[in-house]
Amino acid sequence: MSVVTVEVGLGDRAYEILIGPGLIARGGELIQQRLPKARCAIVTDGNVAAAHLEPLVESLTAVGNAPAVITLPAGEKTKSFSSLETVVDQIIAARLERGDAVIALGGGVIGDLTGFAAGIVRRGMNFVQMPTSMLAQVDSSVGGKTGINSPRGKNLIGVFHQPKLVLADTAALDTLPLREFRAGYAEVAKYGLIDRPDFFAWLEQNWQEVFSGGAARIEAIAQSCRAKADVVARDEFETGDRALLNLGHTFGHALEAATAYDGARLVHGEGVAIGMALAHRFSARLNLASPDDAARVEAHLRAVGLPWRMSDIPGDLPDAEALFNYITQDKKVTRGALTFILTRGLGQSFIAKDVPASEVISFLKEQRQG
């Protein structure tokens, strides 16, 4: 299987995403080609280190570039100020300069934290993403959004800091727990639902091969990266179009918050899956799209084993009013109206700026019962 390259077109900050099996073990050579003199530090988490650190360290050492290694506990809690301080301190302790490189080897948590640290040490160092989770390969490693969580809300603190290179080793996903793989797949389906109906149809046919790890996996990841890179190139700093990437995320975030970010009940991609199904169902209810499209989305999510309705979440959920309050913590309600990503049909999502709060609440009531 060959390696696919996706270009992220951002002028003098443009970079390549390489997608294919075995890229971690080629990290040394691939980084040295692009950043010939850079010394390196790797930031990773315990799970990923156990499965994938050794080949990367060996390949860097083989090109005469023995890296510093910083290993953090796995999990969302690591996206904190205190981990940021640790990573920053360790990068400085390794005496890396602005032209050296910090490598994130891990999922979205490690990528977001490490990119932020690389963005602020010496006001911006070289940064390389080596995403090892499905979610990180198709979403968080592309686009330069980095950051940590505040006790007052997720992802509120960070910078835009584009990587110099992204190496997505598609074979590394084989050690990922299936549930995490599936959660990342929700974001893959999302790109189809935003504006690529053909891609969605292709996924309906080929998802099993994506899961099992053949050429279709590389293809699905490459298509996802292209889709995200397109949006990012149009709107690097999220002042407009980039909001389309939040399809499914308004409902999804509210459900994550309502389950207290308890990963045992709901992980992010699962929230997004339910959120996308709800966004389609809500669009149908508002007579924007056909209920058949919503049914088709639900059927695909169900087929791959993702949750698609609120009752799929184990344990009790708060009532509709409380769910609505979680939504409004995320966004402003201006004169009784909210901004949502809705759809006019499969692959025809748009930014709706005047969704009446009352409609949202009655929709949530109906769904809570269903």
Next chain:
Amino acid sequence: MSVVTVEVGLGDRAYEILIGPGLIARGGELIQQRLPKARCAIVTDGNVAAAHLEPLVESLTAVGNAPAVITLPAGEKTKSFSSLETVVDQIIAARLERGDAVIALGGGVIGDLTGFAAGIVRRGMNFVQMPTSMLAQVDSSVGGKTGINSPRGKNLIGVFHQPKLVLADTAALDTLPLREFRAGYAEVAKYGLIDRPDFFAWLEQNWQEVFSGGAARIEAIAQSCRAKADVVARDEFETGDRALLNLGHTFGHALEAATAYDGARLVHGEGVAIGMALAHRFSARLNLASPDDAARVEAHLRAVGLPWRMSDIPGDLPDAEALFNYITQDKKVTRGALTFILTRGLGQSFIAKDVPASEVISFLKEQRQG
């Protein structure tokens, strides 16, 4: 006395610096003109709050924009991770959004810390500088460098984040301790010595009026801001020319480190003053410039009451070898050579990339005795 405007030409990040007396009390109106809908938070320190907070709060409140206020302890220690976390948390707690504004009211410490916080909350909020120290008005508030210190070195952590507006209230400097005023003045003289010999000659004639606070003070600050803005517009991200601003800073930083950043012995601008005199003397020793220029620089620094030689620092200094080690902590020694800002004569500074370490050491030996 009228207000002078200096434009910082940075394309879509361009902004104005207003310089004149009474601008703090006009803050509300001036900010509202530029950021009509922005809600505000003010970050300041105890000393500055006591002298200047009230008129600013009043003027914001008068335009219907009552601000949140975050007051920190005065002093360099405030440029830390823990203060950063506090400021970030308080900005989020005040529920400010990306389009709202964070105002730094204070010296360089408050400006650097606050700019960094504004740069990372929601990946970049509007930022307004209201510098109240001489150093901040002529140097740190211009150019978008923000940051905090690491236990392993000063200013190692931060971002480039340009303000939307700088309001330099020249009357606010009247409450500044004279020693701080003088230290900031060293950076004013620096702009003359870099590449504006006529400005240096003007300062030799007019420095007393700059200190006493007439039109000459506004003029000196405006010239300094223009000088810095020129360099920044040429090299926003410090990959070349911006290094000229480090004239006097290599020796100066070594002296600050050698006195353990003990402000009772040496504050930053004083280190810069001695450093500039040394850079001129060293250039003469290397036969790059005439010793008369060094003597002229020394005479002016002495006249305004700044220290200009190592023996002006109270207490013992380490020996030449130890001083040299402090220099190399700051910068790489590549094959026995260092980069310094040297001069070919008054106002003719340049970046010298191949200064032999041996010359630096013997120069330091000679100066330690002198």
